[in-house]
């Protein structure tokens with residue numbers, strides 16, 4: 001009898017904890033009827049989330065003038081990656097950066113190329129086959145989960161991706177869990193502070209907004225590298241004493 005009462009008590013606690021969790025998850029995002037046509041009407045910490053770039057526009061990611069416009073070679077050179085590292089390219093698209101990251105990790109390392117669009121991963125797989133690259137592994141994620149193994153990643157890179165995450169908190173919580181202790185997260189976002197950068201407002205981010213959103217997670221800001229003509233490189237490290245992520 002005593003065991004039955006204890007079991008009922010524990011079930012009641014579990015139910016109230018999970019109700020509290022889902023209430024927090026519901027409150028995390030705000031939905032507004034009046035919003036930008038470039039966004040989905042869902043707001044996180046005051047920022048409207050942008051539409052996902054569809055695979056129909058994949059050619060834009062591979063445009064020949066990309067390096068000249070964005071200095072992508074310089075970007076890759078800034079990343080603290082060494083041979084043998086496990087790197088996650090989140091929102092990898094056609095694999096433009098995965099290919100370059102694969103050269104940095106070398107054959108002893110791996111690039112986990114995550115995307116939510118199977119069509120993008122198919123293009124990426126074809127690109128890797130053409131280039132004879134074998135250390136890039138495509139990973140089909142979901143809008144809440146990049147499907148990465150825990151405590152396994154040295155560096156997670158997101159180039160022009162974070163602003164279109166449908167569930168930014170859930171994604172970043174999962175990405176943080178996938179990092180090794182001291183692992184890094186690198187955001188590359190078009191500069192929201194700079195009206196001269198010719199990109200739609202919702203597809204840019206300010207450093208202040210990225211730092212505000214990451215303050216809800218066990219990540220510490222390391223530096224913002226300002227060497228690119230249009231984008232910030234914003235670097236965080238997984239905190240040594242991993243605190244439980246705060247629910248905004």
Ligand SMILES: C[S@@+](CC[C@H](N)C(=O)[O-])C[C@H]1O[C@@H](n2cnc3c(N)ncnc32)[C@H](O)[C@@H]1O
Nearest residue numbers: 053061091092093096115116117143159160161
């Ligand atoms: C603008 S493209 C950038 C692609 C690549 N990073 C590049 O710079 O070449 C954004 C990509 O992020 C992907 N994406 C959006 N939300 C995602 C999510 N929650 N998880 C993984 N990928 C996501 C999209 O499917 C798209 O392929």
